[in-house]
Amino acid sequence: MTNIAVILSGCGHLDGAEIRESVLALTALDKAGAKVSIFAPDAEQHHVVNHLTGEETGESRNIIIEAARIARGKIAPLSELNVADFDALVMPGGFGAAKNFSDLAFKGGDCTINPAVKTIITGFFSAGKPIGAICIAPAIVVAALKGKATPTVTIGDDEDGLIKALGGTHQSCKTEQCVIDKEHKIVTTSAYMQDDARVYDVFLGIDRLVQAVMNLTK
C-alpha cells in the first residue's frame, strides 16, 4: 500500500487550508487506493478571517484544532511526521500555506518558510519521494528547495513572476490539468489560484495530480 502524508494549514481558504482542495485531495487519494495520514502544526494561526466579510476577527485559533474539522479528528502534530514512513507528500493550498506555513502572503519572493515545513519538504525531496502541491503550495515547495533545485511548477498563470522570484520555473496550466516535473518528482495544479474556478475542474486537476504522484512513487 502507498502511504501518503497530507499536511494542512488550518480550515478555510483565507486563514488556513483551502477546504475544497483538502477534501478533494483526500477523495482522489482514497480513489487511487492510497493510505493517508494527515498532519498539521500544533500552533496558533497567523490570524482568523471572517470568510463572509473577508475581515480579520481578532480571535485566535489553533491550526491543528481547526484542521481537525477537515480530518474528522484523525490528525497528528506536524512534529510527528517522519518522512521515512511515507512514499509521498501532498500539500493542499489556501492562504494558510502563505500565512501559517510561511510569510509568503506578506513578503512574496523574499519569504521565509516555517522551519518544520521546510525540513519536511526537503526531506521528501532529498529522499527522492514525490511531492504534490496544490494552488499556492507550489510556491512554498519552490521556496523551500531554493539553492537545491529549480523545479518547474504551476500556480495557473504567474503574471507577477512569483515562482521565478522564489527560484523556480513557471509553466501555465488550466485548472483541470496538472504539471508534472518528472526530474524533481514535483506535481502541481492551480486549483483555486483562479478564484472563480469551477469546483469540478478543481477536482479533475487534483485527481490528475494524485494519479501522477502515485505513479512517481513506483
Place this chain on the structure above:
Amino acid sequence: MTNIAVILSGCGHLDGAEIRESVLALTALDKAGAKVSIFAPDAEQHHVVNHLTGEETGESRNIIIEAARIARGKIAPLSELNVADFDALVMPGGFGAAKNFSDLAFKGGDCTINPAVKTIITGFFSAGKPIGAICIAPAIVVAALKGKATPTVTIGDDEDGLIKALGGTHQSCKTEQCVIDKEHKIVTTSAYMQDDARVYDVFLGIDRLVQAVMNLTK
C-alpha cells in the same frame, strides 16, 4: 439550467455541516451541470466543539460565517432562500443538522425542527420539487414532513428506529449507494453516518444522489 439550493449548518461535523459531504455535494452538483446557491442561518451555532478532542470549547461562532469557509464567501442568509427560485434542495449532514437546524441530537424522535428550515423543506415538498438529504439530514426531512407524508429514506442502518419514530420508513443502504423515493421525490444517502466510511465511497453515494435529484427535476 437547473438551479439548486444547498443549505449548510456550519463548518465541521461535530458542531456544523459535515465538511466533506458539503464539498462533495458541491462537486457532484457542478459535475452534473447544476447552478448552485448556498444558504445558511445567520444565527449562533448551538455550541463549538474542538474537533481534535471532541470537547466543547465555550466559544461562540455564527453559522453563516463558519459555513462561508466552505462556500468561499458565496453564501446568503437562509431567510433569503425563495423556494420559487429553485428546482431542488440539497442538504449535507453533520451534527449541525441535528444541533443547529433542529434539536434532534438532544431529543431524538421528539425533536423540533427550526421553523425556517421546516418552512423551506415543506416548501420544496409541497411544490413537487425534489430534496436530496445526506447523512443525518434525512431525519430532519422526515421530521419536517411529519403529518404530511411518510417518505422512505436511509441513514445507513437505523438500529435505533429513529426514522420510524420521526414518522418515516427506513431502508438500509450502503455508503456508495442512495435511496430514491420517487413518490415523494426524496433522495437520501448515508455518507458519514458510518463514522469510518471511506471518503471515495461517500463521494460515490453523493454523486448518485445528485444525479437522481437532477433527474427528478425533469
